[in-house]
Amino acid sequence: MRALTWQGTEKVSVETVPDPRIEQPTDAIVRVTSTAICGSDLHLYKILGMYLDAGDILGHEAMGVVEEVGSGAGSLAVGDRVVIPFNISCGTCWMCSRGLFAQCETTQVRSQDMGASLFGFTKLYGQVPGGQAEYLRVPQAQFGPIVVPDDGSPDERYLYLSDVAPTAWQAVEYAQVPAGGTVVVVGLGPIGQMAARIAAHRGASKVIGLDLVPERLAMARRHGIEVIDVSAVDDLAAAVRDLTGGRGPDSAIDAVGMEAHGSSAAAAAQKMAGLLPDALSRPLIEKAGVDRLAALLTAFDLVRRGGTVSISGVYGGAVDGLPMMQLFDKGVTLRMGQANVKRWIDDLMPLVQDAADPLGVLDLRTHRLPLESAPDAYEMFQKKHDGCIKVVLDPTVTSV
Ligand SMILES: NC(=O)c1ccc[n+]([C@@H]2O[C@H](COP(=O)([O-])OP(=O)(O)OC[C@H]3O[C@@H](n4cnc5c(N)ncnc54)[C@H](O)[C@@H]3O)[C@@H](O)[C@H]2O)c1
Numbered sequence: 449m450r451a452l453t454w455q456g457t458e459k460v461s462v463e464t465v466p467d468p469r470i471e472q473p474t475d476a477i478v479r480v481t482s483t484a485i486c487g488s489d490l491h492l493y494k495i496l497g498m499y500l501d502a503g504d505i506l507g508h509e510a511m512g513v514v515e516e517v518g519s520g521a522g523s524l525a526v527g528d529r530v531v532i533p534f535n536i537s538c539g540t541c542w543m544c545s546r547g548l549f550a551q552c553e554t555t556q557v558r559s560q561d562m563g564a565s566l567f568g569f570t571k572l573y574g575q576v577p578g579g580q581a582e583y584l585r586v587p588q589a590q591f592g593p594i595v596v597p598d599d600g601s602p603d604e605r606y607l608y609l610s611d612v613a614p615t616a617w618q619a620v621e622y623a624q625v626p627a628g629g630t631v632v633v634v635g636l637g638p639i640g641q642m643a644a645r646i647a648a649h650r651g652a653s654k655v656i657g658l659d660l661v662p663e664r665l666a667m668a669r670r671h672g673i674e675v676i677d678v679s680a681v682d683d684l685a686a687a688v689r690d691l692t693g694g695r696g697p698d699s700a701i702d703a704v705g706m707e708a709h710g711s712s713a714a715a716a717a718q719k720m721a722g723l724l725p726d727a728l729s730r731p732l733i734e735k736a737g738v739d740r741l742a743a744l745l746t747a748f749d750l751v752r753r754g755g756t757v758s759i760s761g762v763y764g765g766a767v768d769g770l771p772m773m774q775l776f777d778k779g780v781t782l783r784m785g786q787a788n789v790k791r792w793i794d795d796l797m798p799l800v801q802d803a804a805d806p807l808g809v810l811d812l813r814t815h816r817l818p819l820e821s822a823p824d825a826y827e828m829f830q831k832k833h834d835g836c837i838k839v840v841l842d843p844t845v846t847s848v
Pocket residue numbers: 486487488489490491611612615634635636637638639640658659660661664678703704705706707708709710742743746759760761762785786787837
């Protein structure tokens with residue numbers, strides 16, 4: 449089959465690789481019909497190469513049609529239209545039974561001291577081949593796949609159930625926005641867009657979105673979000689306080705993560721880590737402060753005293769300097785983590801199926817391209833060229 453593979457820092461290519469096959473009774477094989485590129489893939493593309501091997505298949509936002517099932521794949525049936533959650537979880541262990549699917553004790557990567565295995569996501573998360581490919585082997589298929597109706601609707605109606613929608617739902621849940629309260633969303637990539645829309649849908653009286661890319665600001669604005677271009681204001685904290693009665697928002701969501709704009713020293717450290725041999729760069733990432741904290745520091749600064757900061761953006765360093773005095777003095781609550789995808793599907797399914805499209809799932813993707821175009825698509829998404837906000841790759845189209 450054809451699959452998008454990581455080959456080196458900022459280098460990916462579509463290669464012919466062996467077709468996946470059933471390895472465990474609980475496996476299924478899915479023929480992928482749509483598979484998106486995520487901001488998390490950009491971290492792998494640029495700075496986390498020390499955790500990847502050349503040839504690793506990327507991708508963790510896939511959906512398609514079940515081709516084959518193992519004898520232990522439960523009620524899943526050949527021909528089912530399914531969305532595949534990015535976490536691989538068993539559904540029955542101690543963690544799963546508490547809804548902590550990103551910490552599944554059956555698939556935890558204990559050798560790395562990490563949580564549940566993830567598709568297409570480095571050795572830290574099990575080095576499981578990802579979904580930017582024609583076919584995907586799905587472990588724990590008795591629990592993971594979300595069966596969606598074969599109702600003729602475009603894949604994008606359901607595709608974001610794999611990651612973007614539950615991640616954004618969890619971001620809002622963890623933000624603990626009080627009824628009628630206010631929330632600022634830092635970063636308006638796909639996660640920030642969806643988090644802002646969900647916060648508004650769930651009753652926040654004011655949602656403020658921050659970014660510096662004009663078309664991302666414009667997309668949020670057309671979904672009723674008040675936006676601020678962070679590159680155009682001198683005093684961001686004052687601008688946000690002005691919109692929130694002088695006090696600051698009840699909650700702040702970091703939807704940016706470790707590659708934020710505006711953190712030049714850490715950007716240099718990340719670049720250096722990306723260029724070093726793996727044996728030298730892993731300790732640098734794991735034991736030194738290499739995260740670009742601009743977005744997180746913005747969230748800490750903006751949230752009101754006694755408010756909550758919810759972190760969806762991914763971070764990787766160990767000893768980055770955090771403003772503990774500010775956090776302690778303001779009495780800030782922090783919540784964070786990989787999304788526990790299946791925990792939020794019952795909340796989301798009626799919304800994505802609603803013909804009125806209250807979350808605007810049909811207004812997020814800006815590009816739908818053949819899988820063969822994936823290398824160009826990575827570069828376009830990373831550089832935010834051509835108005836790119838979300839790319840969906842189509843492995844069923846063979847010619848470019
Ligand atoms: N927690 C999870 O389970 C989970 C799931 C999916 C994605 N993520 C993470 O969420 C983050 C966002 O993902 P995405 O797909 O939306 O990515 P993205 O890269 O498209 O979006 C990031 C956005 O932040 C903006 N930005 C950068 N620096 C900023 C700053 N200082 N102030 C304001 N805006 C700034 C960028 O312009 C961009 O629009 C990534 O870190 C990704 O790894 C986490």
